[in-house]
Structure formats: structure tokens, C-alpha cells
Amino acid sequence: MVNKKWYYKNFNMVSELDISGEFIYNGISIVNNMNSIDSEMPTELFLALYNISVGIERLQKIILVLWEFDEKEPIEKFSERIKIHNHVELNRRIEKAVGKKANFNKQEYQFLELVKNFYSNARYDRFAEVGNSWEYRLIHKFLADNYIGYERLISNSSIIPINDSIRKLIGRVVFKVVNYYYKLVKEGSQKSGTYSYELRNDSKAQKIFLHTENSRGLSSIKIDERIAISEILVYLRNTTDKSSYLKFIEEISPLNFDKMEISRYLSVFLLENRAPQYLIDEIEYIYDKEKINIRERIEHLDLMTKDNMQCLFDFPYQKKIYTLLQDIKKREDVSIEIITRLQDANCYIDDSEIQEVIKSIIDNANKYLSNEILREVFINDFNDLYRILEDEHVIERWENLILDEEVN
Numbered sequence: 001m002v003n004k005k006w007y008y009k010n011f012n013m014v015s016e017l018d019i020s021g022e023f024i025y026n027g028i029s030i031v032n033n034m035n036s037i038d039s040e041m042p043t044e045l046f047l048a049l050y051n052i053s054v055g056i057e058r059l060q061k062i063i064l065v066l067w068e069f070d071e072k073e074p075i076e077k078f079s080e081r082i083k084i085h086n087h088v089e090l091n092r093r094i095e096k097a098v099g100k101k102a103n104f105n106k107q108e109y110q111f112l113e114l115v116k117n118f119y120s121n122a123r124y125d126r127f128a129e130v131g132n133s134w135e136y137r138l139i140h141k142f143l144a145d146n147y148i149g150y151e152r153l154i155s156n157s158s159i160i161p162i163n164d165s166i167r168k169l170i171g172r173v174v175f176k177v178v179n180y181y182y183k184l185v186k187e188g189s190q191k192s193g194t195y196s197y198e199l200r201n202d203s204k205a206q207k208i209f210l211h212t213e214n215s216r217g218l219s220s221i222k223i224d225e226r227i228a229i230s231e232i233l234v235y236l237r238n239t240t241d242k243s244s245y246l247k248f249i250e251e252i253s254p255l256n257f258d259k260m261e262i263s264r265y266l267s268v269f270l271l272e273n274r275a276p277q278y279l280i281d282e283i284e285y286i287y288d289k290e291k292i293n294i295r296e297r298i299e300h301l302d303l304m305t306k307d308n309m310q311c312l313f314d315f316p317y318q319k320k321i322y323t324l325l326q327d328i329k330k331r332e333d334v335s336i337e338i339i340t341r342l343q344d345a346n347c348y349i350d351d352s353e354i355q356e357v358i359k360s361i362i363d364n365a366n367k368y369l370s371n372e373i374l375r376e377v378f379i380n381d382f383n384d385l386y387r388i389l390e391d392e393h394v395i396e397r398w399e400n401l402i403l404d405e406e407v408n
Contacts, residue, residue, distance in 0.1 A: 011194035021205020023055030053115035066188025067097035171219025244314030
């Protein structure tokens, strides 16, 4: 039977680690997307600091569970002892629990002080005081203490334009803090015989905690993601590749956007990870103007977001190939027309192994039609290749899909 306190250290903390990483990722994303900090409207700064401070605090408490929690102590009593919102005090307790000073430099200690003051004072200051802007003053001091310069706007000198140096500083400092703490999570897991360090594959937390050190710190995560999306856009625009998914997209008629606005739309997608409202308004206008069947179009667009729909996309081509193969099998012969239709359909089959088998059938058929091999040789080779599809249950799967289509 699983010990309750082991369960607490293992499964509870695995979930907490995922939550912590999610908060930190979201905070770093906001920092990367920010253009400026305005003391009068500090929404983005507030959300960035809130997410990062909550994420770091939860990470600190995971370490205390793994290192400080004495299993003789009731869980409820221990949980009350860590119900504090003071990153500096939590770090002091971590240092005591692990028996060594944190491997932080001056900047990293300053940042812990910043998130402590933000969480203790800035979260609710506008409910308590008129015109207060704690988070603005905290970040202004942090940047000044680290000699980070920026050009002040002539129109409003209080606005802080977010430049690359600011993103690098925050990304690098948060990485150092998070990286050190995650090492303690792994060491604490080993000490307590738990798997509390484990991360969901391809999760936001995995990106944060397994990030490789570089000069930009965690801010490079968003740059990498932006590059990845840009590369996909370039591929979609310029590729000559064929697949059932690409064919599906090709067959959706594009809206009549103003081509001069496309770069503006993409800039917001790539830099801010959102669709601008003016694009949404434009789409609604085009839908109305061109009398588009919105329900039908959205059903098609929704299919583009589902990663398990590949079978649906290439089913028409699988069905076509199955029918053509049955024709060859029945007639024990082949024609140029059938070869052409096989080639056309095979381009959109997404299983490379099936593609190779069909390609071999096509190659042999071409040899037969050009009198390089006898018909008997072609049919024998065809039957051998057909058996490969049978042995791999491809033929059976095709027949079931066709039967399901007929039933429905």
C-alpha cells in the first residue's frame, strides 16, 4: 500500500511542478510580448510579475516539501507552515533545509526581492491607495540597479519601452533562479525516493525546467517558438510537397484579404501570440459580404487543428487506391490510365510504407507496359506486393473504412 506521505511528496509535487512551470512560462511569454511599461496602465507588467512570482513561489515550496518536510509531522501542519508569500524567506528556509547557500548572484537576489515585494505589496495596492504603482516602481528600480538603459519617449517620459536588453535580463535572471531550484527538486526527489522531478512531455513546464543555458535565458524559448511558426508559414507558402493534409488546406477557398495587411496580421501573430481584433472584424465582414456558409467553413477550419485526423484527410485517396488495386487483381492486367490514377492518389497517402509498396506496383506496371517484363511477371510481383498490404492489415483497414462510410 502506498504511504500517504510518499504519495504527497511524489504525485502532489509532480502536479505542482507542472503548475509552477506553466506560471513561469506564461510570465516569460508576457515579458517577450510587451512593447512598453506604462505606470498608468501596467496590466501586462502586473500579469508578467504575477505569473513569474507565483511560479517561483510554488517551485520553492516543492523544494521545502522534499527537503524540509519531516514525515513525523502531519501534512496539514506542515502545509500551514509554508502558507507564506515571501520569496526571500522561502529561499532562506531552502538554504537551511539543503545545508548550503543558494548559487545566486546579486541580480538573482534582487529579483527575489522584487517578486517578494510585488506579491506582498503590489498585488492589491490599487484597492488600497489612489494612484499607487508599485509594480512600475519595482521594475524601474530593478532596471536602474542593473544599469539597463532605454530611450524615454518624448510624449511620455514615464513610459519604459521594452527593448532586447530588458527581455534578456529578465529571461536570464529567471532562468538562473529556476534552473538552480529545479536541480534541488531533482536532488530532493532522489533523496526521498520519489519521481517529483518528472515533467510532462512537450509541456510548458518541460520547456522551462529543461531549458539549455544561453545568453538570453528563458526569453529564447519564445524566440525559438516564433522562428518555428515562421518556418511553417514559409513552408506552407512555398512548398511543392504533396500530402492529404496540404491538399485539404488547398481545397479551402481563401478569403479576399487585403494583401497589404497580411504582414501586419502576421506581425501580431508572431510577436504577441494572438489574433488582433481588427483581423477578426475583417473576417466577419468578409463572411457577411460574400455570403459565406459560416458553419460549414468553420467545420473545415476546425479539422485543421486536430492532430489525429490524418486518416480522414487521406481516406479518399486510400479508397481510390483500394478500388484500383481490386481492378488490377480482378483483370490481372493494368492500363496507363490506372497507373496515372494510382500515381495521383499515392501522392496524398501519408503512410510512407504504403506509399513505397504502391510505388513498387507502379514501377513494375510501367516496366510491363514498356515490354520490359512479361504480364505473368508483373502479376506475380503485384500479388506479392498486395500480400504485403494484407499482412500489414492495410487492406483490411481500407475495407473497414469503406464499410463504415457505406453504413453511415
